[in-house]
Structure formats: structure tokens, C-alpha cells
Amino acid sequence: MHSFRVGIxxxxxxxxxxxxxxxxxxxxxxxxxxxxxxxxxVALTSKNESDYTHSICTDWESQAxxxxxxxxxxxxxxxxxxxxxxxxxxxxxxxxxxGKILLGYxxxxxxxxxxRRVYKLVSRDASWQVCGYSEGASATLGNP
Amino acid sequence: MNQIMKPGLMILGVLxxxxxxxxxxxxxxxxxxxxxxxxxxxxxxxxxxxxxxxSGQAGIGGTGALPATxxxxxxxxxxxxVLVTPTIIFTRGPSPTLTLVSTxxxxxxxxxxAIPMRSPETWKQWPVMxxxxxxxxxxxxxxxxxxxIDINAFSVFGDCQSEAEAFLGVFDTSPGLVETMATELxxxxxxxxxxxxxxxxxxxxxxxxGSLLYAPWNDNKEGKCNSGETPVDCELRVHRPxxxxxxxxxxxxxxxxxxxxxxxxxxxxxxxxxxxxxxTKADNLELDEHVNRNLALLAAQYRLPMWNxxxxxxxxxxxxxxxxxxxxxxxxxxxxxxxxxxTLGLVWRALR
Numbered sequence: 001m002h003s004f005r006v007g008i009x010x011x012x013x014x015x016x017x018x019x020x021x022x023x024x025x026x027x028x029x030x031x032x033x034x035x036x037x038x039x040x041x042v043a044l045t046s047k048n049e050s051d052y053t054h055s056i057c058t059d060w061e062s063q064a065x066x067x068x069x070x071x072x073x074x075x076x077x078x079x080x081x082x083x084x085x086x087x088x089x090x091x092x093x094x095x096x097x098x099g100k101i102l103l104g105y106x107x108x109x110x111x112x113x114x115x116r117r118v119y120k121l122v123s124r125d126a127s128w129q130v131c132g133y134s135e136g137a138s139a140t141l142g143n144p
Numbered sequence: 145m146n147q148i149m150k151p152g153l154m155i156l157g158v159l160x161x162x163x164x165x166x167x168x169x170x171x172x173x174x175x176x177x178x179x180x181x182x183x184x185x186x187x188x189x190x191x192x193x194x195x196x197x198x199s200g201q202a203g204i205g206g207t208g209a210l211p212a213t214x215x216x217x218x219x220x221x222x223x224x225x226v227l228v229t230p231t232i233i234f235t236r237g238p239s240p241t242l243t244l245v246s247t248x249x250x251x252x253x254x255x256x257x258a259i260p261m262r263s264p265e266t267w268k269q270w271p272v273m274x275x276x277x278x279x280x281x282x283x284x285x286x287x288x289x290x291x292x293i294d295i296n297a298f299s300v301f302g303d304c305q306s307e308a309e310a311f312l313g314v315f316d317t318s319p320g321l322v323e324t325m326a327t328e329l330x331x332x333x334x335x336x337x338x339x340x341x342x343x344x345x346x347x348x349x350x351x352x353x354g355s356l357l358y359a360p361w362n363d364n365k366e367g368k369c370n371s372g373e374t375p376v377d378c379e380l381r382v383h384r385p386x387x388x389x390x391x392x393x394x395x396x397x398x399x400x401x402x403x404x405x406x407x408x409x410x411x412x413x414x415x416x417x418x419x420x421x422x423x424t425k426a427d428n429l430e431l432d433e434h435v436n437r438n439l440a441l442l443a444a445q446y447r448l449p450m451w452n453x454x455x456x457x458x459x460x461x462x463x464x465x466x467x468x469x470x471x472x473x474x475x476x477x478x479x480x481x482x483x484x485x486x487t488l489g490l491v492w493r494a495l496r
Contacts, residue, residue: 004153008153008156008160011160011164049398065354065397066354066358067360068354069352069353069354069355069358069397069401069405070352070354070360072352072354072396072397073303073350073351073352073355073394073395074350103350105350106304106349108349108350141360141361
């Protein structure tokens with residue numbers, strides 16, 4: 001009887017441990033999503049198409065590349081970038097940033113105020129990718 | 145006691161076994177997923193190569209003809225004032241045909257046999273001045289009848305070399321200069337007066353084809369554009385040009401995306417009933433001339449007039465380019481202005 005109880009308890013403990021080990025993370029790491037967005041900005045402003053492609057969701061590619069290609073004739077500079085996750089779920093995050101992308105062409109300068117955008121990121125296969133953003137009113141580039 | 149405990153223990157045992165089975169199943173599922181190869185991005189469409197175009201050999205499409213172009217059945221209506229939305233259907237075959245279907249007048253369907261197309265591969269030998277196809281003439285006449293375009297308006301889509309101050313604005317702002325020109329050129333200036341010097345959100349320094357389709361790129365300096373409207377959409381809606389010079393490419397994208405963006409721009413212009421005029425560029429910053437090649441290909445595919453500006457200035461010292469190989473010399477700039485005026489006049493007269 002005693003050994004039976006020990007056996008049942010061990011089996012129960014074993015099963016519980018197995019379930020706990022196999023269960024998905026209940027608390028996703030916002031730092032990973034933030035880092036992914038920062039890498040996206042670096043790829044965008046350094047015009048690194050390969051890194052940019054890997055940082056974005058496939059179904060957002062056409063829109064993402066419109067921005068990437070729009071800046072091809074310009075000098076780009078990323079300034080004062082600081083990002084934080086404002087919502088976080090298991091595989092989806094919304095991240096917002098302070099900072100600007102400066103766009104230079106000759107003597108003309110424009111800027112993208114990143115604080116007006118909220119970026120959506122999705123985690124796929126343990127890596128975060130940027131899947132789009134929503135923007136505040138008047139989505140135009142500003143003059144510094 | 146055995147009568148109570150035995151069933152209870154059996155139930156507990158079954159529950160434990162079920163839990164164990166569940167745990168093992170999850171473990172096996174994760175192991176299987178990890179064994180699958182990581183998803184890869186879809187291969188990009190191969191860029192059509194023009195090597196065998198027009199030579200009789202099999203190229204893309206297999207017959208030596210231009211690649212089959214798949215277009216949407218209808219083009220978006222960019223403005224509430226457009227009364228006619230032409231549907232342009234291309235078919236590929238021994239005798240390419242272009243069918244223009246105007247809605248909401250289905251009885252206006254006309255099937256035309258397209259003029260023989262020049263090979264885009266030989267764009268450098270294409271004439272400087274454009275020719276106008278019967279299809280474009282018909283499109284223009286239908287648009288005029290519907291009121292979707294302004295016969296006295298034209299637009300230029302491009303970069304700093306298309307902005308009014310650097311390009312055609314002088315024809316509005318210097319009447320003394322206009323008076324010294326030949327009568328036929330004066331007539332063109334009079335016909336399109338007001339279009340030469342006005343602000344145009346689709347002619348902006350640093351523009352590439354993609355940026356003209358990117359809403360945040362729109363400066364909207366006059367406040368006439370709607371929120372979220374691209375430079376192209378705003379200009380087409382506000383100015384209602386009858387002719388549009390598509391003069392972009394110095395700032396460029398990779399070949400496939402450049403082609404796609406240009407194609408989109410062309411379709412947007414055609415949807416309003418305006419006639420796109422393709423303009424080749426003088427520079428070769430992309431090093432492989434894919435922009436001019438794409439422009440010629442699109443001109444052939446859509447039966448569009450093409451002003452071969454490259455040929456306009458190629459004979460000049462340094463091909464008409466400054467040492468940066470991008471900006472035009474003063475001489476080339478003058479040719480640029482006058483040939484643009486000639487192009488406008490030639491196209492306008494051919495469309496009437």
C-alpha cells in the first residue's frame with residue numbers, strides 16, 4: 001500500500017513536471033521585441049536590404065519596402081532611439097519609440113518622428129518581426 | 145475498505161495515465177516541430193530578362209514576344225469626379241490586341257490591333273520624340289468627353305530635375321522668353337499655361353518611383369491633399385492632368401520593384417484617362433541601365449508615348465551630365481526644357 005502511494009505520487013509529480021516543462025512561456029520577454037524593432041530601424045536607415053527583409057513580416061513586405069525604397073535617394077540618420085513595449089502577449093507586441101529618422105537631400109532636410117508610430121510585432125519561431133505600424137494624425141514627413 | 149479504495153485508486157491511476165499520455169504527446173509534438181526546416185521566404189519573382197526579346201528566340205513567355213502582362217480587370221477609380229474608368233486588357237499572341245472597355249458605357253467596347261512594338265532591348269535606338277498610339281488617342285478622347293481630365297493641364301512625376309524651378313516653371317514665369325520662341329512652341333505654352341510653374345507634390349527632390357506611391361512622402365504644401373494620400377493620387381485628383389510625364393528613375397530601386405512601382409503609377413494615370421508619357425533619364429546611376437530598360441518595356445507593354453531624353457542629351461559632352469553623373473549640365477538642362485515642350489506639343493497635337 002505504501003509503495004503504491006509512493007508510486008502514484010511519483011507518477012503525479014513526474015506528469016506535473018513534464019506538463020510544466022512543455023507548457024509555453026506565460027511571460028514573454030518584451031526586451032526581445034524591442035530589440036527586434038531597433039534592428040529593423042538600423043536595417044532601414046543603413047539601407048541593408050537583407051537585414052531589412054529578415055526583420056519584417058512577409059505579409060507586410062510590399063508596404064515595408066515602399067518606405068525602404070522611398071528613402072533610397074536620401075541620407076538617413078537615426079537619432080535618440082529609445083523604444084518600449086506598450087502591450088505584450090505571447091506572440092504579439094506593440095512597441096513605441098522616441099527618436100527620429102533624419103532624411104537629408106542636399107540642403108533639404110526632413111524627419112520622421114517615431115513617437116507618432118506604434119509598431120506591431122509578431123513572434124514567429126522564437127524571433128520577432130515587424131508587421132506594420134499605426135500612425136497618429138497627419139502622416140507626413142516633417143521639416144526639422 | 146477494499147470496495148471503496150480499489151475503484152478510487154483505479155480512477156486515480158487512469159487519471160495519472162491520462163496526464164502522462166498528454167505530457168508525452170506534447171513532448172512529441174514539440175520534437176516534431178523542431179525537426180521541420182525553418183520557413184523560408186518565398187522566392188522573388190524572376191525579373192524578366194530582355195536578352196532574347198525581339199530576336200525570335202524563346203525568352204520569358206516562350207515565343208520571343210514580350211512577357212505576358214497580367215493586369216487587374218479593373219483599375220481603381222482615384223477620384224469621385226471620374227466618370228469613366230477604362231479597363232485595359234492586354235492579351236498576348238501573334239497579333240497583340242488591346243481592348244479598351246469604358247464603364248459605365250459597355251457598348252463602347254472597342255478592340256484594336258496594336259501598332260507593332262519596338263523591342264525594349266533596343267531602347268537606345270528609339271527616336272527622341274514619342275509616337276502616339278491609337279489606343280492612347282481613344283483613351284484621351286473618351287476621358288475628355290467624360291470630363292475626367294483637364295485639356296489644359298499636364299503634370300510631371302519626378303525628382304528635383306522635374307521640379308518647376310529647375311524644369312518648366314520658366315515658361316509660366318518668363319513671358320519675355322516665350323515671345324522669343326517659335327510660334328508652335330508659344331502655342332504649347334499658351335495651351336498649358338499654369339501647369340508649368342505650379343506646386344506639384346509628385347515632383348520632389350529625392351523622389352524615386354516608390355516614394356511617389358508612399359503617402360508620408362507627400363509634402364502637401366498647399367494643403368489640397370487628403371490625409372494619407374500619396375503624391376501621385378493627390379496630383380491626379382487635384383490637377384486632373386490630360387498628359388503626365390513620368391520622369392523618375394535617378395533615385396532607383398532594384399529592378400523588379402522599380403518595374404512594379406512604375407507599372408502601378410502608369411495604371412493610376414491611365415485610370416483617370418490621362419496619357420502617361422514615359423521619359424528616359426540621362427544618368428545610369430544604377431550601372432546596369434535597368435531603369436531605362438524598364439521604362440522602355442513599360443512603354444511597349446502599355447503602348448505609351450516615350451520621350452527618349454537619354455537620346456536627347458547622350459551626344460553632348462559627358463552625356464550632358466555634371467561630374468556627379470547625376471545632375472544635368474547647363475546645356476543639357478536647356479535641351480531638357482525645350483524637348484519637354486516639344487514632347488508636350490507633339491503628344492497633345494497627336495491626341496486631338
